[in-house]
Amino acid sequence: MLKAMDGCILVIFGAYSDLTKRKLLPALYNLQKSGKLSNNFAVVCAGRRNKSWEEYIKDMKAAAGNHVENMDETVWIELRERIYYSKLDFNDKTGYRKLNSTCGRIDKMHNTKGNRIFYMASSASFFESITDNLKRNNMIDNKNTWQRVVIEKPFGKDKETAKGLNNKLRRYFKEKDIYRIDHYLAKEMIQNILVLRFANILFEPVWCNTYIDNVQIISAEVDGVGNRAGYYDSSGALRDMIQNHILQLLALITMEKPGIMDSAGIRKEKTRILKSIKKFKEDKSNIIVLGQYGPGYTGAKYVKGYKEEQGVPSNSRTETLAALKLEIENERWEGVPFYILTGKRLSQKTTCVIVNFKEASASLFKGNCNELENNAIIISIQPKEGVIYRFNGRKAGSENSILPVNMDYCHNCTYEKNSPESYERLLEDAAKGNSSLFTGWEEVESSWELVDSIIEFNRRNCILPFIYESGSKGLKEVEKLTAQDNRIWYGWENCNKNT
Numbered sequence: 001m002l003k004a005m006d007g008c009i010l011v012i013f014g015a016y017s018d019l020t021k022r023k024l025l026p027a028l029y030n031l032q033k034s035g036k037l038s039n040n041f042a043v044v045c046a047g048r049r050n051k052s053w054e055e056y057i058k059d060m061k062a063a064a065g066n067h068v069e070n071m072d073e074t075v076w077i078e079l080r081e082r083i084y085y086s087k088l089d090f091n092d093k094t095g096y097r098k099l100n101s102t103c104g105r106i107d108k109m110h111n112t113k114g115n116r117i118f119y120m121a122s123s124a125s126f127f128e129s130i131t132d133n134l135k136r137n138n139m140i141d142n143k144n145t146w147q148r149v150v151i152e153k154p155f156g157k158d159k160e161t162a163k164g165l166n167n168k169l170r171r172y173f174k175e176k177d178i179y180r181i182d183h184y185l186a187k188e189m190i191q192n193i194l195v196l197r198f199a200n201i202l203f204e205p206v207w208c209n210t211y212i213d214n215v216q217i218i219s220a221e222v223d224g225v226g227n228r229a230g231y232y233d234s235s236g237a238l239r240d241m242i243q244n245h246i247l248q249l250l251a252l253i254t255m256e257k258p259g260i261m262d263s264a265g266i267r268k269e270k271t272r273i274l275k276s277i278k279k280f281k282e283d284k285s286n287i288i289v290l291g292q293y294g295p296g297y298t299g300a301k302y303v304k305g306y307k308e309e310q311g312v313p314s315n316s317r318t319e320t321l322a323a324l325k326l327e328i329e330n331e332r333w334e335g336v337p338f339y340i341l342t343g344k345r346l347s348q349k350t351t352c353v354i355v356n357f358k359e360a361s362a363s364l365f366k367g368n369c370n371e372l373e374n375n376a377i378i379i380s381i382q383p384k385e386g387v388i389y390r391f392n393g394r395k396a397g398s399e400n401s402i403l404p405v406n407m408d409y410c411h412n413c414t415y416e417k418n419s420p421e422s423y424e425r426l427l428e429d430a431a432k433g434n435s436s437l438f439t440g441w442e443e444v445e446s447s448w449e450l451v452d453s454i455i456e457f458n459r460r461n462c463i464l465p466f467i468y469e470s471g472s473k474g475l476k477e478v479e480k481l482t483a484q485d486n487r488i489w490y491g492w493e494n495c496n497k498n499t
């Protein structure tokens with residue numbers, strides 16, 4: 001069997017980071033379990049703590065064990081044999097010499113051929129110093145080998161800082177070797193969007209403003225800010241969710257068909273559509289609503305408000321919810337509003353896209369005792385994965401009654417056992433050199449141009465977050481956004497419903 005992860009060392013900068021414990025090691029465990037790690041693959045975890053290999057492995061077993069299903073001892077033992085701990089203070093120039101010689105030794109033991117994936121699982125403030133030191137120690141650009149760098153979100157805080165970071169990375173890495181993670185792109189149903197659109201003759205002909213009335217993208221979370229207040233309070237929902245995940249989702253829903261279905265072709269079309277989203281220039285305060293969670297109940301559990309969370313200033317004005325209306329300035333989408341909603345501490349965890357079609361001609365069914373409902377396609381991304389097509393049908397046994405009915409395709413019911421988690425897929429792809437599920441620089445830049453315009457718009461119009469109760473099932477303030485256009489939100493409470 002061809003192993004997905006072969007012939008390289010994954011060097012993780014941030015041995016004890018939350019990301020390593022919650023995502024990377026559990027993903028590596030699952031890849032080990034499914035037989036996807038070859039003998040010629042090793043992991044070096046670099047961190048500043050004074051730990052022996054035994055201590056590090058013990059700590060990671062405990063941490064990763066909380067994030068995998070029933071850890072199998074045999075699989076863990078197989079995995080730990082390829083994990084190495086390297087003590088390194090990211091700012092200590094001399095430490096990289098030791099890291100380099102550790103990697104060289106592992107190359108010989110595991111036949112990893114000098115190839116590296118440098119994974120930045122640490123604060124962005126270290127990226128420059130880490131890459132400078134890698135270069136200084138000849139760890140990048142070795143002949144006949146490859147080196148790739150994986151960068152987590154956030155990629156900058158605005159367009160200027162993103163550009164600065166990109167320029168620094170480009171000094172040493174080619175664009176093709178920079179892997180900017182947006183883990184949403186590796187979700188099964190997000191990958192399915194292009195298949196749904198372009199592999200079915202049914203949908204593409206009606207995928208335009210002649211037939212579509214509006215599109216809604218909803219991403220609701222039950223969780224609050226957790227232990228990430230330090231990062232989140234200077235970011236907020238617009239930078240944390242909309243600049244990356246939501247705009248990527250919108251791009252996949254609205255982009256034109258690429259000439260070739262490869263990473264370059266898809267990136268080109270995504271960039272084109274991102275550039276054509278109308279910037280927030282005019283001062284109309286009715287196209288955006290910001291919110292911040294107050295105390296409340298998620299299920300039966302009482303939870304604190306955002307301002308009471310550890311590490312959040314008591315006068316914080318950071319938005320934990322954003323709802324807005326976007327417009328795309330091109331022929332296909334002119335006049336179609338895109339309603340976006342993302343928020344923390346809501347009643348349900350869900351991500352879904354609702355494509356609402358225009359009214360059908362109802363004149364033939366005038367005597368019908370029910371109102372005809374508009375057709376809709378609902379793409380559920382998480383936790384439910386699938387597609388619902390809502391159409392009108394005749395009520396069984398009735399003379400003249402028409403009812404909306406759902407055709408429900410449940411993706412995770414069919415593929416549950418084989419469907420890999422996002423980080424497994426992303427690590428595999430980085431090792432294989434497949435960047436199609438990572439974001440290109442031009443996409444990042446175009447997304448920041450839009451989000452910068454929204455943030456500036458909020459500042460000019462003094463738009464401040466209203467306080468909503470944690471665990472809310474619906475919010476009047478958000479409903480107003482669609483109500484003023486005589487439309488209604490689908491609602492996060494509906495996204496996970498089975499029919």
Ligand SMILES: NC(=O)c1ccc[n+]([C@@H]2O[C@H](COP(=O)([O-])OP(=O)(O)OC[C@H]3O[C@@H](n4cnc5c(N)ncnc54)[C@H](OP(=O)(O)O)[C@@H]3O)[C@@H](O)[C@H]2O)c1
Pocket residue numbers: 014015016017018019020046047048049088089090091120121122123124152153154231
């Ligand atoms: N966590 C997530 O869910 C998540 C989600 C999306 C994106 N990200 C991104 O992933 C990256 C990591 O985030 P995180 O939340 O996992 O960070 P984190 O938990 O705060 O971890 C940062 C790590 O950096 C280490 N560190 C700090 N200063 C150091 C130094 N001078 N030398 C060596 N190590 C040093 C810390 O070591 P000690 O442990 O010894 O203090 C810590 O383990 C960030 O870029 C973040 O934006 C994270």
